[in-house]
Amino acid sequence: MRTAVRRVDPLRPDVRAIEEAAALLAQGAVVAFPTETVYGLGASIYSPDGLKEIFRAKGRPSDNPLIVHVNDMAQLDLVAVAGDVERSLMKKFWPGPLTLILKRRKYGDQVGISDLVTGGLDTVAVRMPSHRVARELIRALGAPIAAPSANTSGRPSPTTAAHVLQDLKGRIPMVIDGGETTFGVESTVLDTTERPFRILRPGAITPEDLREAIGEVILDAGGPVESRPRSPGMKYRHYAPRQPLALFYDPQIGVYACRHLMAKGKRVGVIAPSEHRAYFPHEAMVIDIGGLDDQFSIAHNLFSSLRHMDERGVDMILAELYPPTGLFYAVNNRLRKAAGYLVLSSTAECDAL
Ligand code: TXA
Numbered sequence: 140m141r142t143a144v145r146r147v148d149p150l151r152p153d154v155r156a157i158e159e160a161a162a163l164l165a166q167g168a169v170v171a172f173p174t175e176t177v178y179g180l181g182a183s184i185y186s187p188d189g190l191k192e193i194f195r196a197k198g199r200p201s202d203n204p205l206i207v208h209v210n211d212m213a214q215l216d217l218v219a220v221a222g223d224v225e226r227s228l229m230k231k232f233w234p235g236p237l238t239l240i241l242k243r244r245k246y247g248d249q250v251g252i253s254d255l256v257t258g259g260l261d262t263v264a265v266r267m268p269s270h271r272v273a274r275e276l277i278r279a280l281g282a283p284i285a286a287p288s289a290n291t292s293g294r295p296s297p298t299t300a301a302h303v304l305q306d307l308k309g310r311i312p313m314v315i316d317g318g319e320t321t322f323g324v325e326s327t328v329l330d331t332t333e334r335p336f337r338i339l340r341p342g343a344i345t346p347e348d349l350r351e352a353i354g355e356v357i358l359d360a361g362g363p364v365e366s367r368p369r370s371p372g373m374k375y376r377h378y379a380p381r382q383p384l385a386l387f388y389d390p391q392i393g394v395y396a397c398r399h400l401m402a403k404g405k406r407v408g409v410i411a412p413s414e415h416r417a418y419f420p421h422e423a424m425v426i427d428i429g430g431l432d433d434q435f436s437i438a439h440n441l442f443s444s445l446r447h448m449d450e451r452g453v454d455m456i457l458a459e460l461y462p463p464t465g466l467f468y469a470v471n472n473r474l475r476k477a478a479g480y481l482v483l484s485s486t487a488e489c490d491a492l
């Protein structure tokens with residue numbers, strides 16, 4: 140299959156490109172498109188063929204449900220039931236990178252949305268994106284769009300159309316290229332079906348933002364042994380570059396690990412904040428991911444840094460973890476998953492690499 144790339148101005152997308160993409164969706168095909176978080180791989184929620192195609196193109200396990208992207212509150216009400224607190228969150232954070240897990244809407248015996256979208260759960264994930272291209276696409280289709288991130292399952296999420304092509308070229312008919320996404324990490328997934336609400340995936344809306352809006356919100360530390368994952372997506376390896384990745388909090392441990400690996404003849408890549416890059420040996424491939432006082436840049440550059448390391452052909456990647464505040468919750472979460480939870484905290488652990 141040939142993958143067409145349609146470049147558009149993200150602020151004033153060309154109507155013809157949008158209509159061409161919407162026509163593909165209406166025919167049961169998939170299209171990759173930019174959102175304010177990462178690129179999504181969309182299908183109409185009313186097209187079983189399109190929904191199946193998402194799982195095929197990504198190699199995604201079929202029990203991992205999709206996020207429904209809506210353009211207005213009427214579309215929300217078609218698929219989900221929302222109470223007052225949920226609506227107050229929508230009012231505050233929509234359009235924007237907050238995904239709410241809500242009860243699925245039922246019409247008599249019928250549910251308002253396919254099991255292909257929800258993985259057969261009695262809940263559904265919904266968000267209203269703020270990106271102009273995403274909104275125009277939903278409007279042109281006239282139906283909500285189900286969309287996971289537009290990467291091969293398990294790989295870092297795409298923040299440019301080039302990333303989408305790295306993974307899905309030849310597997311999808313079209314990508315709308317609207318340039319780099321804004322946040323670079325995915326939406327925050329908030330489960331509203333139990334009190335207090337629980338963050339299932341930290342993301343572009345911070346825990347602090349949510350607590351300020353509604354008070355108590357649970358954020359699990361997250362770890363390798365989540366016996367009964369609350370979100371199907373929690374149980375899969377995610378965001379991973381091709382080479383092994385190990386993490387550290389203390390830059391001195393990172394430097395030690397780097398020297399140790401280089402002494403063994405390994406080519407080492409390091410992802411570190413601007414303040415710490417000079418600590419690392421010159422021979423290491425160091426990516427400066429941004430200043431510690433600039434969480435936004437660090438989040439924005441995260442997935443592209445992981446993909447960049449793939450291209451540079453290093454044998455092992457070392458990456459720094461950040462103090463748990465704001466967007467750094469999302470950054471640390473993605474890094475931990477990408478590393479399979481390998482965090483170096485002593486020189487002995489580095490020696491064992
Ligand atoms: O920013 C984003 O959210 C991007 C853009 C494209 O909108 N989308 C995205 O989708 O990251 P995806 O499929 O990569 O991640 C969706 C997450 C998965 O971890 C999935 O398991 C979880 O949301 N999820 C979806 N429906 C759920 C449900 N009913 N209950 C619990 N978790 C759910």
Ligand code: MG
Nearest residue numbers: 287288289296
């Ligand atoms: Mg994803």
